[in-house]
Amino acid sequence: MERGAAAAKREHAAVEEKEARFRSILELTRQLVREPSPAGSKGRERVLWIAGAWLRDHGLEATTIEHNGRPIALLGTAGTPGPGRTLCLNACADTAPVEDVGRWSADPFGGEIADGWMYGRGAADSKVAIAVFCHLLRDWADAADRIGNLVVLFDGDEHTGRFRGVQRFIADGPRVDAAMIGYPGLDTVRDGARGFWRATISVFGAEEHSGSSRGGGDNAVLRAAELVRRFGQVELDEDDDAFGLSPQLTVTGIDGGRGFSVVPDRCRVRVDIRVTPDWQPDDARNLAFDSVEWLDRTFPCSRRSRIHEWKGWPAYRLGGRDPVVMALRRGAEAAMGRRISTRPAGPSNIGNFLAAVGVPATCGFGVRYRGVHGVDECFETATVPTVTRAYELAIRNFFELAEAVD
Numbered sequence: 001m002e003r004g005a006a007a008a009k010r011e012h013a014a015v016e017e018k019e020a021r022f023r024s025i026l027e028l029t030r031q032l033v034r035e036p037s038p039a040g041s042k043g044r045e046r047v048l049w050i051a052g053a054w055l056r057d058h059g060l061e062a063t064t065i066e067h068n069g070r071p072i073a074l075l076g077t078a079g080t081p082g083p084g085r086t087l088c089l090n091a092c093a094d095t096a097p098v099e100d101v102g103r104w105s106a107d108p109f110g111g112e113i114a115d116g117w118m119y120g121r122g123a124a125d126s127k128v129a130i131a132v133f134c135h136l137l138r139d140w141a142d143a144a145d146r147i148g149n150l151v152v153l154f155d156g157d158e159h160t161g162r163f164r165g166v167q168r169f170i171a172d173g174p175r176v177d178a179a180m181i182g183y184p185g186l187d188t189v190r191d192g193a194r195g196f197w198r199a200t201i202s203v204f205g206a207e208e209h210s211g212s213s214r215g216g217g218d219n220a221v222l223r224a225a226e227l228v229r230r231f232g233q234v235e236l237d238e239d240d241d242a243f244g245l246s247p248q249l250t251v252t253g254i255d256g257g258r259g260f261s262v263v264p265d266r267c268r269v270r271v272d273i274r275v276t277p278d279w280q281p282d283d284a285r286n287l288a289f290d291s292v293e294w295l296d297r298t299f300p301c302s303r304r305s306r307i308h309e310w311k312g313w314p315a316y317r318l319g320g321r322d323p324v325v326m327a328l329r330r331g332a333e334a335a336m337g338r339r340i341s342t343r344p345a346g347p348s349n350i351g352n353f354l355a356a357v358g359v360p361a362t363c364g365f366g367v368r369y370r371g372v373h374g375v376d377e378c379f380e381t382a383t384v385p386t387v388t389r390a391y392e393l394a395i396r397n398f399f400e401l402a403e404a405v406d
Contacts, residue, residue: 021135022385028054028131030111033120038097044156047093048074051130051154058138065168073165076152078141081174084148085402087395088179089136090350091129092158095122096373103375117378124369124379129182130154132388140395148399155350163353170357178324178398179354179361184372186383189332190364191325192317192344193351194245194274197284198310201292203227204303207265218301221256224267227295228254231271243317244343248274276315313352317344318360323401328362331394335386365390
């Protein structure tokens, strides 16, 4: 009887501890969501400060990473590194913008919970991951049988696509053997991602008074519209069977003109092309340049169009046998109680940069979500314990796999 009572007491204590951790994760997430941090804003600094304060309050080390004298990322550690591999848990501290607050059914910066879902910009992508990873680092620091080194990195420059926080971390921080990025999505482990090639294309014309126009043949906006029409007719259906996704071209903007009475002499077209291992950035570049050459030949103007390329990233995929993929997949399957597939992500992300510098990274397993980058972004709170448990197991899986290889 006494042994049974003791076992029941321990079980009750364990349940209470898990429930307390769950509530703590939600509360930290709410604090982070209540600090607006759209890409490029100073709000990310406040988010990094909140996460750093939480880590320090729980006996962990938190170091601010700066760019041009301002905080751009936060590194959390459990003290002096020991022997063995180092695994990084990564999540982004900046978010997409909120374009129309009036369309939201909840305050986008309130962290409100309704019907089991927490609402807020960045709640799912990826402030809940910051909260989960903070708690996992604390638990790892308290573990008596650690066999490797765990760090957390929260980048405040992810949604810009510049990744300056993680770039500074890789250049100046501790050596990292692998990373797990906490993007949302409960049904699959993302083991890679499409890359991208982006450009701003300047199309020119001849400026004159609109009332004196002789048909608008040198109207830069009309010439740009022909280029956009051509892009719209492109079919990139070259499926990469091994990769699982095809390339994709999207015109993301067109702007030009200075008023009603002036024929525009310049118009800019923004184009985003997602690439795969079989259809690389050079293929995207050739497509864009060929299209612009066609425009200048078919609709000639005194000034040739100009292409400004933005820095992009190649596609990558690790494959199911990579230790970091195996570790997270096993952890997710154990936590979910079912098989979990692996596949690449459509959007590019920090994993593309890490792969380019030789750090294998998963780029997704996280909470169930809705509305990421859109109206009413939210995540299902009931999935937080499952995700936390999956990463808890994955961390130990990774170090055990690494120790077996060593």
